[in-house]
Amino acid sequence: MKVFDELIRGKGYSIVDIENMDIFENLKNSFIEKMNIDKNEKNIDILRYKMTSMTKSEINKTMINLLSFSEASELMISSCKNIVKDLSGDELFIQRRAAIIFNLPGKDQRRQWPHYELMSGISPFTFVIWAPFHDLDDDGGVFYIEQPKSMEYIKQEHKDGLVNGPSILNIQTKEKPAKLKYGQAIIFNPFILHGNIGFASNLARIACSVRFQSSAKPLMQKNTDFLKYYKLN
Amino acid sequence: MTIATVTTDINIGPFRIPSNAQNMIMNNYAERNKLPVEIVIPEPIMSNQLATTKWLHTEFKFSKIILCSIHQLPKNLNKANEIINTFKDVEFHFAIEGIKGTGNKFIHECINESRVFENAQKIDSQEYDWVKLHKLLQSNA
Numbered sequence: 001m002k003v004f005d006e007l008i009r010g011k012g013y014s015i016v017d018i019e020n021m022d023i024f025e026n027l028k029n030s031f032i033e034k035m036n037i038d039k040n041e042k043n044i045d046i047l048r049y050k051m052t053s054m055t056k057s058e059i060n061k062t063m064i065n066l067l068s069f070s071e072a073s074e075l076m077i078s079s080c081k082n083i084v085k086d087l088s089g090d091e092l093f094i095q096r097r098a099a100i101i102f103n104l105p106g107k108d109q110r111r112q113w114p115h116y117e118l119m120s121g122i123s124p125f126t127f128v129i130w131a132p133f134h135d136l137d138d139d140g141g142v143f144y145i146e147q148p149k150s151m152e153y154i155k156q157e158h159k160d161g162l163v164n165g166p167s168i169l170n171i172q173t174k175e176k177p178a179k180l181k182y183g184q185a186i187i188f189n190p191f192i193l194h195g196n197i198g199f200a201s202n203l204a205r206i207a208c209s210v211r212f213q214s215s216a217k218p219l220m221q222k223n224t225d226f227l228k229y230y231k232l233n
Numbered sequence: 234m235t236i237a238t239v240t241t242d243i244n245i246g247p248f249r250i251p252s253n254a255q256n257m258i259m260n261n262y263a264e265r266n267k268l269p270v271e272i273v274i275p276e277p278i279m280s281n282q283l284a285t286t287k288w289l290h291t292e293f294k295f296s297k298i299i300l301c302s303i304h305q306l307p308k309n310l311n312k313a314n315e316i317i318n319t320f321k322d323v324e325f326h327f328a329i330e331g332i333k334g335t336g337n338k339f340i341h342e343c344i345n346e347s348r349v350f351e352n353a354q355k356i357d358s359q360e361y362d363w364v365k366l367h368k369l370l371q372s373n374a
Contacts (some may be wrong), residue, residue, distance in 0.1 A: 008374045067331070093353075096330065118363070123356060124370040138274075154363050163363065191367050218354035223247040224303060225329045229349045 003075060003187065004087055007127065008021055010079045012147030013188035018131060019116070027075040027208065028133045031100060034069055042132050046205035052104055059102050072098035074230065080129060080185060081232055087187070088214040090232040093213040096224075103140055105201040112142075114171045117148065117190035119138040119164050121221025123213050130209040131185035140205035141143055141177030144186070145193040153193060168193060234296035237272040238263065239286050239305070242279055245306025246347060247355075248329070261297045262328035267295060281307045287319050299326040301342040304351075311342050 006014040018024045041047070043135055054062070066072075073095050077084055084092070089135060117128055131140065147154070157165050177197065180184055186193065199205075213219075215229060238259040240252040250258070252275065259339060263270050276288050283305075286298065298320065300306075307313050317337050325340065326333040332343075361369070 004374070008371060085286075093350075119368065121358070124366045125374065151367060154367070158363050190372065191370070192362075215349065218356045219350070220356045220358055224346065224350050225359060226246070228330070229346050229348075 003083060007107060007187060007189050008123070010147065012150065012192040013144050013186055015178065015180065015184055015186050016080065016083055016170055018079050018183050018185055019054075020081055023075055023079040024131070024183070027072060027079065030075070031066070031069065031072065031133065031206075031208070033127035034066065045203060048134065048206060050097070050208075051092055051102060051204040052202065054104075057223050058213045059104065063100065063102065066100045067097045069100065070097060072100065072208060073210050073228075076129060076131070076208055077212060077230065077232070083187070084212060085232055086127070088125075089213055089216065092230045092232065093215050093219070093227040095231045096226060096228045098208055098210045101207050101209060103196055103199075103205040105138070105140065105204065110198040111198065114145075114168050114173075114193050114195035115156065115164055116193050117211070122190055122226070123218055123220040123222070126188055126190050126211050126213040128189050128205055128209055128211050128213055129185050129188065131181055132182065132205065132207040134203075134206065136177065136180050136205065138201040138205075139177050139192050140200035140203075141180060141207075142186070142196055143173055143175040143177045143193050144188060145173060145175055145188070147192060150191055150193040155192065165224075171195070193233065214226050235271045235293045236263070236268050236297045236299070237274050237289070237293070237295050238270050238288065238299045239276055241276045241281065241300075241305050243311045245302050246340065246351060248302065248304070250301060255301050255359060258301050258328050262326065263299060264330075266326070268299065268326070270299070282304060283307070283314050283316060287315070290319060290323075291345070295320070295323050297324045297326060299328060302329045303327050303332075303347045306340065306344050308344065308348065308351075313340065317338065 003014045032042060035047055053152060077094055126207055153168050157167055240255045243249055243251055276285050317340050324333055324335045
């Protein structure tokens with residue numbers, strides 16, 4: 001229940017250890033295979049290096065192609081089964097297609113500007129689990145703003161009739177991206193402001209994220225377009 | 234063997250999609266999946282029995298049928314079984330969900346999933362603001 005309390009009444013996010021590394025490893029290796037760069041190559045860092053020379057449109061195209069990697073979502077959830085169960089029970093709505101996200105080092109690269117997940121129309125009862133496929137040694141991760149401060153921004157913009165307006169988009173946060181190790185994940189509630197900053201490295205950052213909620217909790221704007229029913233064994 | 238897309242009523246489960254947008258969704262899906270569509274079937278509004286599609290199948294022997302969503306399948310068990318029996322070997326594609334499959338098990342799974350979502354509670358976002366939604370999470374989680 002510690003994670004639950006932290007997500008609901010605490011800072012709104014929590015770093016956890018992935019419970020089943022065999023499943024997570026399987027997810028990572030399946031992803032590497034689908035990238036089809038070298039059939040025998042299982043080293044994620046080689047892939048990360050090769051990705052740094054891809055154009056923005058190639059990256060975008062690759063991310064779209066990876067939407068067909070439909071097992072990724074279940075693998076990610078299964079790798080953290082008990083944590084997910086404690087948060088949302090065993091009957092779930094989970095993201096139909098997990099997002100596999102690439103961030104390239106250097107300036108002028110695509111990055112996720114500050115936002116909170118609820119703006120996409122997911123239910124307020126949805127949690128996000130995000131895990132990198134390697135150690136995060138640089139600033140290539142995601143910064144998270146603790147719940148009280150996130151809500152301050154959201155309430156201020158709400159007063160001005162805005163949602164994810166300039167004061168959020170222009171956040172100059174002192175928060176540094178969380179330096180997760182391979183085998184760790186971060187779970188956060190949909191009100192937590194987060195985003196990327198530019199970073200210096202020779203390697204791209206690759207991570208996987210999946211949204212999930214209890215099927216007993218209400219949906220909002222997302223339905224079967226985004227979610228599927230999933231029962232944990 | 235023919236590939237068909239099928240448009241239906243604007244109300245598709247939780248979605249409201251005009252027929253031209255249904256065509257855009259299905260044509261984009263077909264293009265991405267390299268499926269050459271030959272027949273475009275407009276089903277009448279206010280019916281989810283796919284009667285026109287069934288009738289045309291006798292002539293065209295569809296190999297694949299593309300619909301926008303699993304919510305366009307009939308919920309009534311008898312009507313669902315009619316679809317399954319008529320289109321035993323036909324591969325169904327649902328563009329919004331991005332899934333495909335053939336036969337009894339697949340179609341029943343799709344109908345059951347549609348039912349689960351239909352029965353789920355819903356938050357009407359027009360009745361809430363961000364602050365109320367946050368309170369809802371904190372009080373009901």
